[in-house]
Amino acid sequence: MTMQHESPLAVDTREAARMLGISPQHVWSLTGRRNNTLASLASTMRRRGMPAEAIEAALLQENALRCDPPLPDDEVRRIARSVARYEPSADRAAPAWQAFPPDALPKQIRRFVTAGAEAIGCDPAYLAVSSLVACAFAIGRSRCLRLKTRWREYPVLWAALVGESGTQKSPAMDLALGPLRKRQEEAFAEYEKQRKTYEEEVRQAKREKSRRSRGSASRPAEPRPPVCTRYLVSDTTCEALAPILVDNPRGLLLARDELAGWIRSQNEYKRHRGSDTANWLSTWQGGSWMIDRKGAGPLHIPEACVSILGGIQPEVLRAALGREHMHDGMAARLLLAYPPPRTRQWTEEDIPSSVLDEMDDLIGRLLALQPNEGGNGPEPVELTLSPEAKAAWREFYNRHNLLIADAHEPLRSALSKLEAYGARFALVLALCRDAAATEVAAPDVEAAARLVDWFADEARRVYAAIFPAGDGDAVAGKQAKLVDFIKRRGGAVTLRDVYTGCRWLDPQTAESALRELVAAG
Structure with a gap:
């Protein structure tokens, strides 16, 4: 030819x-x-x-x-x-914002997200991500997905809702966690009743022991203290969480309006008592904890599972993660949602009670899942991939690893962790579809792949916006942040806007940077 x-x-x-x-x-x-x-x-x-x-x-x-x-x-x-979707020859170039794909969610969550976002006035991404984390926690260590003989994934999700103040991050979290908060209050009330009963039994046992102390060989049985069922926690130190995990091996959900406190507490704790960071990194993959407590003996948790959900402002995220956590893998484990800010307007829209009940029922079904009883305590029931799902997983895995190979740090680390999240999403979606499922189906894997693609785009966008120049050119990084600041305010700002809103620029640098941008068009 x-x-x-x-x-x-x-x-x-x-x-x-x-x-x-x-x-x-x-x-x-x-x-x-x-x-x-x-x-x-x-x-x-x-x-x-x-x-x-x-x-x-x-x-x-x-x-x-x-x-x-x-x-x-x-x-x-x-x-x-x-x-x-990706810019030519630009690992750090951010793709344009893509709306969260609602059709990748199970129908109950999809209806909940759509109605909730309309009522709150938030971006659906905040509510969708919060709902996924709530469902993942509800499953906990009752189930896992076995991909290979020695590769199991637990439904552990760590997510950060990134946005400036007033973007409705907290209301979205509160709505998604509503079914869990309700059950937590009920558990606290039940624990309080059991605690009072226990204290009365202790007093009775002491009186009985006193009466039988002379000449009696039999002793009354010691009352057993009650255990408080925990779903939600806010304390961020491993030493505080370890006893709660021992009593609640299914797992916990660390929920904080301001996630920066959790990130910063690791550094503070490390300087005084040792590293919390290592334990948290292990928790992400369901690893073990060994906590040495002064005067109380060690605590060993063979498989610690803690999901995390919180809000954080962009500049706070940048400062909190810093160089250390960008390189130790902590930042890479965070699922990021950073939708553009939207102007809120009053709406009469409210969430139908049927939609709220449907979500509450879903959380209830997931919490009712029970693990197997193993020789050393509860063991998760293993789900596997159906033959069709295995083919879909192979396709996703190969395609996603091509993206990893083309990326550079720190984005490469984030994309690598999203590989595991693909399996975790598939597990969560399968059990939301059918709590009695024993296999993950192909549609679950395909929907999970769509979620991974979305979070990969978000990681690329957030890293470009918040860490625009990595560890290198600080001047270029500041200018890129200024461009992002202007875009988020509709493309037009005054010098006063920059003075008050760009604290990383001194007044002289701000004026010079604006002039350079105007000259560049």
Whole structure:
């Protein structure tokens, strides 16, 4: 075939082969690795600046000519769209804001999020993320997803709702955690009754012991103190949480309006007593805790599971995480939701009681799930992937790891943790769909992959907005933050706005930076 008869699409794929630095024959031979190779081609073409339409056309041609058997065209287009979301050759470039995908949620949560966001006036992302964390906690250590013999994922989610003051982060959290707060109050009331009964039994036992002390061999049984069922906690130190976890092996949900206190407490505690950070990092994957308590002996928790949910302002997040937690893996474990601020207007919309009851019933069903009884205490019931779900997982895993390979730190670490979150989302979605499920189905994995894609975009956006220059060029970083500040205020600001709203700029630098931006258009 002569060059003049070659289609432009064929030139695109040959150019992609040249970009990859390998011969076209190797690219053309796709048997057994179709998704992986097509995604790699798309990623390379995008990094070199090819537009989405050219990438899609090139992939469709190569799929038809070289894949054996060809993938469905819709699947090829999805690969092209997924890769085309990212800016050419810009690991730190932030994609445009994408609304949270409500159709990735189970129907009960979807209705709850839609109605709740309308009533509160918040972005649906805040309520969606909060609801996912609440459901994940409710499942707790009663269930896990086994991907391989030694790879199990627990439903542990850590999420930060990022936004300036007044963006309705706290009301969204309160609404999503309502069913848990109600049950926590009921548990406290029941514990108080049991505590009073216990204290009376102790007094009776002492009187009985006194009467029988002379010449009696039998002794009354010692009353057993009651255990308080805990769902929600706010204390952030491991020493305070350890006894509560011992009594509640299913797990806990650390919920704080201001998440910065949890992040900062690790540094403060470390200086005086030892590292809380290591225990928290272990908790994210259901690892063990060993807490040495002064005068009280050690506490060992074989599988500590604590989900985390809190709000935080962008500048506070930047200061709280700092260099240390960007590199120790703490920041990478946080699922971030940072929607653009919206102007609130009064609405008569309210949440139908049927929607609230539906969400309450869902949380109740998940809390009712029971683990197996093992030789050393409760053991989670293992769910596995159905054959169709295994195929969907393989596709997600390969595609997501191509994104990881193309990323740089600290984004690379965040994307790596999202791999595990993909399995955790799939587990949560499966059990929300059917609390009696023994397998995760393909639609659960596909919906989980959509959630991972969304959180990957958010990580990219937040890192670019809050950590725009990494550890390098501080001047460029400040200017990028200023650009983000202006965009968030509709694209127009006064010098006074910058003085009062950009505390990281001194007045002289602020004026100079504004002039440079005006000159640059």
